[in-house]
Amino acid sequence: VAAAIAVFRLSGPQAGQALQHLTAGDLPEPRRAVLRDLKIPQSDELIDRALLLWFPEPHSFTGEDMAELHIHGGRAGIALLSDILSRLPGLRLAEPGEFSRRAFEAGKLDLTAIEGIADLIAAETEAQHRQAARQMAGEIGAQYEAWRAELVVLLAEVEAAIDFPDEDLPGDLHPRVARRAGQLLASLRQGLDDGRRGERLRDGLSVAVIGSPNAGKSSLINILARREAAIVTAVPGTTRDVIEVHLDLEGYPLILADTAGLRATEDVVESEGVRRARARAEEADLRLMMIEAQAAPRLPEDLVGLQKAGDFLLLNKIDLLSPGHGRILDGEIDAGKVQGAVEGLKVFAVSLNDRRGIELVLAALAEEARLRLQGAELSVVTRARHRRALEECVEALARFAEVPLHRTPELVAEDVRMAARALGRVTGHVDVEEVLGALFAEFCIGK
Numbered sequence: 261v262a263a264a265i266a267v268f269r270l271s272g273p274q275a276g277q278a279l280q281h282l283t284a285g286d287l288p289e290p291r292r293a294v295l296r297d298l299k300i301p302q303s304d305e306l307i308d309r310a311l312l313l314w315f316p317e318p319h320s321f322t323g324e325d326m327a328e329l330h331i332h333g334g335r336a337g338i339a340l341l342s343d344i345l346s347r348l349p350g351l352r353l354a355e356p357g358e359f360s361r362r363a364f365e366a367g368k369l370d371l372t373a374i375e376g377i378a379d380l381i382a383a384e385t386e387a388q389h390r391q392a393a394r395q396m397a398g399e400i401g402a403q404y405e406a407w408r409a410e411l412v413v414l415l416a417e418v419e420a421a422i423d424f425p426d427e428d429l430p431g432d433l434h435p436r437v438a439r440r441a442g443q444l445l446a447s448l449r450q451g452l453d454d455g456r457r458g459e460r461l462r463d464g465l466s467v468a469v470i471g472s473p474n475a476g477k478s479s480l481i482n483i484l485a486r487r488e489a490a491i492v493t494a495v496p497g498t499t500r501d502v503i504e505v506h507l508d509l510e511g512y513p514l515i516l517a518d519t520a521g522l523r524a525t526e527d528v529v530e531s532e533g534v535r536r537a538r539a540r541a542e543e544a545d546l547r548l549m550m551i552e553a554q555a556a557p558r559l560p561e562d563l564v565g566l567q568k569a570g571d572f573l574l575l576n577k578i579d580l581l582s583p584g585h586g587r588i589l590d591g592e593i594d595a596g597k598v599q600g601a602v603e604g605l606k607v608f609a610v611s612l613n614d615r616r617g618i619e620l621v622l623a624a625l626a627e628e629a630r631l632r633l634q635g636a637e638l639s640v641v642t643r644a645r646h647r648r649a650l651e652e653c654v655e656a657l658a659r660f661a662e663v664p665l666h667r668t669p670e671l672v673a674e675d676v677r678m679a680a681r682a683l684g685r686v687t688g689h690v691d692v693e694e695v696l697g698a699l700f701a702e703f704c705i706g707k
């Protein structure tokens with residue numbers, strides 16, 4: 261697809277030369293946009309009238325010499341400039357993520373900030389965008405670095421206790437070490453104990469639409485997605501694959517999955533669909549179970565045992581109910597009256613045909629998203645990688661805190677070192693040798 265503008269980015273020692281080659285002139289003033297004609301060097305033919313930026317090292321994203329060429333976004337222009345650039349000595353196409361990688365290697369960004377950039381590009385909703393922007397700006401990385409700095413100081417104190425005879429140390433060292441460890445442990449555990457909000461916000465709240473064949477699951481997905489995402493027919497067993505649609509509910513991201521109707525079947529394709537549906541139901545944060553209102557108040561056997569408290573039960577096609585089913589129509593039915601349903605299900609009577617009850621379901625979904633994701637931007641855990649490292653750190657530090665220092669000091673120091681290393685992996689700073697610096701700064705032993 262053509263875009264209005266295309267940006268070419270060059271990084272490395274050849275960037276300046278390439279720029280001069282195309283403009284047949286001097287390099288622009290650093291970090292100031294200038295308008296220049298780009299010409300094919302051999303023929304002097306105009307490629308485009310471009311906006312140029314020149315970032316001499318080290319004041320650039322990658323820390324190297326960098327140049328940006330903003331040209332018009334037509335395909336032919338992009339192809340022409342790509343071709344000319346890639347023929348210049350020392351220039352080649354960047355690999356995926358290579359600019360960020362170089363920025364990391366130059367110490368410009370830590371790993372969490374780089375993840376933040378990736379998340380910012382992928383963000384679909386307002387809350388995801390806020391989360392990613394904070395992470396990109398370094399807020400999460402700063403927290404991990406602060407924790408790690410405290411661990412390094414702790415390690416220095418422990419090392420001192422090992423290396424020097426008791427008389428040479430401040431008298432209250434052991435209680436101080438214990439207190440510091442205890443406070444740090446509490447703070448780390450608090451960071452972990454976020455109900456997985458950060459990860460959920462980044463991934464989107466996973467909602468599985470499951471239920472009996474023909475109940476109207478795909479119809480619901482299409483209404484909520486406002487497009488014909490899934491095939492709807494009167495034939496039971498229409499849907500086989502899991503079909504995902506992304507929703508933005510008041511700034512919170514939901515990933516809604518349409519699934520195959522659950523029933524015993526001989527059909528190989530359908531039974532694979534049923535297997536996938538059950539797996540998705542199991543993994544999801546929330547399940548919307550759908551049955552036909554005529555089937556209430558009893559859950560079909562294939563659906564029993566799949567829901568959890570807090571899930572939704574939708575009784576669909578109330579337009580087909582006879583007046584005898586007044587209780588459902590009046591919204592009087594609750595989960596307790598549906599045989600086979602778990603307690604704590606939220607029941608909705610709806611008709612997708614005439615759109616009755618849909619607003620209530622949407623409002624309840626938005627409320628769920630708010631409850632489960634509110635405040636998630638503040639979480640310091642946005643990926644499984646962060647959680648694993650933080651858990652490892654807590655485990656090691658807890659081992660340390662539980663063993664009295666005077667017993668096996670060498671092993672004890674190893675636990676603190678492990679804890680620091682686990683956190684260092686989150687930001688990409690794994691060097692704990694700085695402990696020596698901290699040691700001398702703290703104790704002024706100075707020998």
Ligand SMILES: Nc1nc2c(ncn2[C@@H]2O[C@H](COP(=O)(O)OP(=O)(O)OP(=O)(O)O)[C@@H](O)[C@H]2O)c(=O)[nH]1
Pocket residue numbers: 472473474475476477478479480491492493494495496497498499500519520521522576577578579580610611612613614
């Ligand atoms: N009368 C009536 N028919 C409905 C309603 N909702 C869906 N239908 C019809 O029910 C049939 C099945 O709808 P689908 O959305 O394909 O149902 P499904 O649950 O996805 O079915 P499978 O994919 O086969 O499991 C279609 O003919 C729909 O038009 C409703 O509220 N009232």
Ligand SMILES: [Mg+2]
Pocket residue numbers: 477478479490491492498499518519520521
């Ligand atoms: Mg379907």
